[in-house]
Amino acid sequence: MELQLKSTSRDVLDDNQLRYPLKIKNYNDLRLPDFVIPRILVVLVLPENLTDWLQHSEEELCMRYCAYWISLRGMPDTKNTATVTVSLPRSHQFTVSALQSMMQRLSQGVLL
């Protein structure tokens, strides 16, 4: 699997989804159906303030906030010239178990 990683500290979350303005080049690199290795978009949402990003202590290493993923495979072409706003469901958190389940599905020949 190949990942396009992005991060943002803007207020992009609503009740159900994260709306992220993706550059056209990235959008086209992710939406075309014919790739050997499947691609997904991963967007990490960060606090506005840099000092809030990470907290170290002996108990924990805490990183704020979290990342979301989506496959844009098969999405339509666009007439936009700079960016396309893509929606990532809030249920698509990019967690260890989500990643494991994606890898599992791919190994069974199921596209994401």
Add this chain to the structure above:
Amino acid sequence: MNVTVRDVECLKSLEPKQLQVYLKAHGWYEDRPFLDNAMIWLKQDEQRGEFEILLPLTTNLGDYVTRIGEAIETLAVVESRSQVEILSELLSGGQTITLQGVVMHINTPNSDTLSGQVTLLGVVGDKLRKIKTKLTGYDYILAVKAYQERCPIICLGELSKENGSFVLKNVRDLMFDESWDH
């Protein structure tokens, strides 16, 4: 110096078929398909374990060039050769191999010159294969003698695949293989 091949046009011009022939000739085997657009090839190495190549099935894929680049990178590691060497061998179409085998069949000799087509049985990759070749002069006589005396031969040549059959071209250094009964 390690040179990484990133010439897009050059990599694009390589057909999956050329790589398949190369991989078979170098001991790789098809393991299983990967999703819709690729095949996983494996090679076992006694010392270093298992190597894997993900080979695209067609050239019109978005990441074709990247995958071919990776395949060449892996081949360079496995064979301890430069990527440029491997690419030029792939582009030339025929891979230089040392073939050890027996003469299986001698076609009717050409009437005008001392030459003819010969079918060899030898190991390509990990399997015994029929390999067609054209021999002339002394090499042809040697092949006939090897056939009559059931003696293995060894030679150098460029292996390619034509119409589904292995063909050995530019055969040289053909001799009786004295090592087989030691």
